[in-house]
Amino acid sequence: MKNLVLIGGGNQAHYTIDIIERENKYTIIGIIGNNVKLGVGIVAMAGCIFNPKAVLEDFTFFATGAQVEHDCYISNFASISAGSILGGYVKVGNFSAITLGVTVIDRVGIGKNTVVGSGSVVVKDLPDNVLVYGNPAKIIRDRKLREKFLK
Numbered sequence: 001m002k003n004l005v006l007i008g009g010g011n012q013a014h015y016t017i018d019i020i021e022r023e024n025k026y027t028i029i030g031i032i033g034n035n036v037k038l039g040v041g042i043v044a045m046a047g048c049i050f051n052p053k054a055v056l057e058d059f060t061f062f063a064t065g066a067q068v069e070h071d072c073y074i075s076n077f078a079s080i081s082a083g084s085i086l087g088g089y090v091k092v093g094n095f096s097a098i099t100l101g102v103t104v105i106d107r108v109g110i111g112k113n114t115v116v117g118s119g120s121v122v123v124k125d126l127p128d129n130v131l132v133y134g135n136p137a138k139i140i141r142d143r144k145l146r147e148k149f150l151k
Contacts, residue, residue: 003046005030033070045082063100075112093128097149115149 004026006016020026030044033051039058047065050056054072063082068074072086075094080086084102092098093112100118104110109125116122117133117140126132129143143149 001025001027003027003029005032007032008034039076051088069106081118099149113143113145115143 002025004020006028017028020028029046031049033054035053036050037055039056039060041059042056042062044062044066045064048062049067051068051070053070054068054074056068056074057076059077060074061079062068063080065083066080067085068080069086069088069090071089073091074080075092075096077094078092078096080092080098081100081102083100084098086092086098086104087106087108089107090104091109093110093114095112096110096114098104098110098116102116102118102120102122104122108122110116110122111126111128111130113129114126115131116126116137117131119135120133120137121135122132122137124136126137126139131140131143132138133140
């Protein structure tokens with residue numbers, strides 16, 4: 001089977017997916033919706049979904065199966081790890097990291113240089129320079145300037 005990335009959206013995309021699945025000749029490895037704005041240096045692993053009007057700034061990273069819903073804004077050098085889902089209108093600040101399996105509900109902002117721990121559910125805006133985790137996500141501590149989130 002050949003790999004395929006779908007570009008576009010709406011009913012046509014659903015119709016196309018149905019045909020592709022019936023013919024069993026292709027594996028859909030990603031979907032890019034209508035009017036998605038892509039910066040330079042983006043890395044997106046297999047299974048990522050970028051829904052309409054999302055903005056992905058420069059040098060952002062998206063691990064396997066990351067899902068970015070409509071009208072999200074992912075700032076420079078941010079990373080979204082495997083299995084994470086960002087609801088509509090979510091904004092992720094520069095250098096922030098959304099780690100494995102995180103859910104961020106609609107219209108929430110994640111500050112700059114903020115790290116959200118694995119499996120967290122983010123239900124309210126988060127400030128700059130913090131480490132958060134839990135369900136619901138809570139601030140655990142402040143982060144230092146240039147602190148690595150993977151040690």
